[in-house]
Amino acid sequence: MDKHFVDAEKLSHELEQSSDLISIGTLCLIGGEPLLHPDLADVVEACANSGISKHVRVVTNGLPVSRITGDVWKNVDEVYVSLYGQAKLSEEKIQLFREIAEENQIALRVASYPQFRETFSQNPSADEALTERVFKACEVAHNWKCYTLDEGILYLCPQSLFIPRVQPEVKTEGVSLLDPKTTPQQIRDFLSRDTPLDACKHCLGSAGSLFSHTLTTIEKIGFNCPHHSTAI
Ligand code: SF4
Numbered sequence: 001m002d003k004h005f006v007d008a009e010k011l012s013h014e015l016e017q018s019s020d021l022i023s024i025g026t027l028c029l030i031g032g033e034p035l036l037h038p039d040l041a042d043v044v045e046a047c048a049n050s051g052i053s054k055h056v057r058v059v060t061n062g063l064p065v066s067r068i069t070g071d072v073w074k075n076v077d078e079v080y081v082s083l084y085g086q087a088k089l090s091e092e093k094i095q096l097f098r099e100i101a102e103e104n105q106i107a108l109r110v111a112s113y114p115q116f117r118e119t120f121s122q123n124p125s126a127d128e129a130l131t132e133r134v135f136k137a138c139e140v141a142h143n144w145k146c147y148t149l150d151e152g153i154l155y156l157c158p159q160s161l162f163i164p165r166v167q168p169e170v171k172t173e174g175v176s177l178l179d180p181k182t183t184p185q186q187i188r189d190f191l192s193r194d195t196p197l198d199a200c201k202h203c204l205g206s207a208g209s210l211f212s213h214t215l216t217t218i219e220k221i222g223f224n225c226p227h228h229s230t231a232i
Helices: 008-018 040-048 091-104 128-136 158-166 184-191 198-202
Strands: 027-029 056-060 078-084 107-113 115-117 148-150 153-155 210-212
Touching: 008 040, 008 148, 027 040, 040 056, 078 091, 091 107, 128 198, 148 158, 153 158, 153 184, 158 198
Parallel strands: 027 056, 056 078, 078 107
Antiparallel strands: 115 210, 148 153
């Protein structure tokens, strides 16, 4: 997938328009890795001033924290640091988060994830009943309500945004918040749908098995990475 940074000014415009149609409890910046965004202060400010939500959460692995300068933290309400087994975050960086949280009155949560969950299958399921069961049991969509906003389109979950990008034959399904014809009822119907999305055929939702993660290298993955000068 190509490197992509959200444009803060465009985001601000899209969120402002969307605020006529939706209001949410917590607006999460999830990335990739949000702390790598070159204009993160402007992105956070756009979220805080959007009128969509009163609570802005940044979800991060914490590794780039010492690079952050400027006014990023003043508009953040919560930082959620996810710790992954082998990519250890030093005690020094965790302490830096504590200081940032105290200084800016930000809620800080640090959570450990010793395992990942399988969520994606390259081959679509041909078993409609199974896809329906995965969808019905999907906590991401129905319980955690990880609705995802990108380029003015509202998606039921992050997976239904990303799966069509890597599997182009999969239908992209979302509701445009920038279309003046979209109504609140259409949004409610879409978010409470009881039939699977096309992306669900490639997805295990919250039913995939757990596995331990390991750190790898570009060499081990063995592909030509556009962001590295070494062709493998
Ligand atoms: S694509 Fe995956 S995460 Fe999204 S609703 Fe379907 S099963 Fe759930």
